[in-house]
Amino acid sequence: GENVEQHPSTLSVQEGDSAVIKCTYSDSASNYFPWYKQELGKGPQLIIDIRSNVGEKKDQRIAVTLNKTAKHFSLHITETQPEDSAVYFCAASSRNAGNMLTFGGGTRLMVKP
């Protein structure tokens, strides 16, 4: 089945700096790659996603890039703010797994004011 690895597990940046979180996946049939943000005491919230027919997608300060050949995708957050502090999860979905999502281990992002 699908295996998703996420790095780093914790990331501390200064306010205003950029943050990058990377994920790799194992199933070449995976075609959907969402990113979720989980704040303390809340459920995960979808912040951006990308499908395998595009290489990059941007939404204001966040962007996701996908390299299908290398089977990795990344989340980029620019001009970080304290409210970006949360746990971020990547995930991958494969037709081979009935389109079910497999989640990475999570990254705890801390943005220091």
Place this chain on the structure above:
Amino acid sequence: SAVISQKPSRDICQRGTSLTIQCQVDSQVTMMFWYRQQPGQSLTLIATANQGSEATYESGFVIDKFPISRPNLTFSTLTVSNMSPEDSSIYLCSVSGGWGEGANVLTFGAGSRLTVL
């Protein structure tokens, strides 16, 4: 996207007891799922709640331990039976965005944080 309400939001339970978590969605949805998030860990799918039939459980999860009901397209319950401290987790209800490309877009509830003493 759908709005999901979960009850209880948190509870402290005694070893050996059972607790039922409720998930209410503000619109009819085809697919509902239950996830477990152990402390500091990622999300693990427990089962798919099927309307009108038995839930589909993932490897490592069984109906006797996690019975699930899905009486209609807007409501589901998950029971954690005969709890032990290892069951202390956040339990999350989620729904998918529907058909086609929306089928794998998940919306999550706020979760139910269970602590078993």
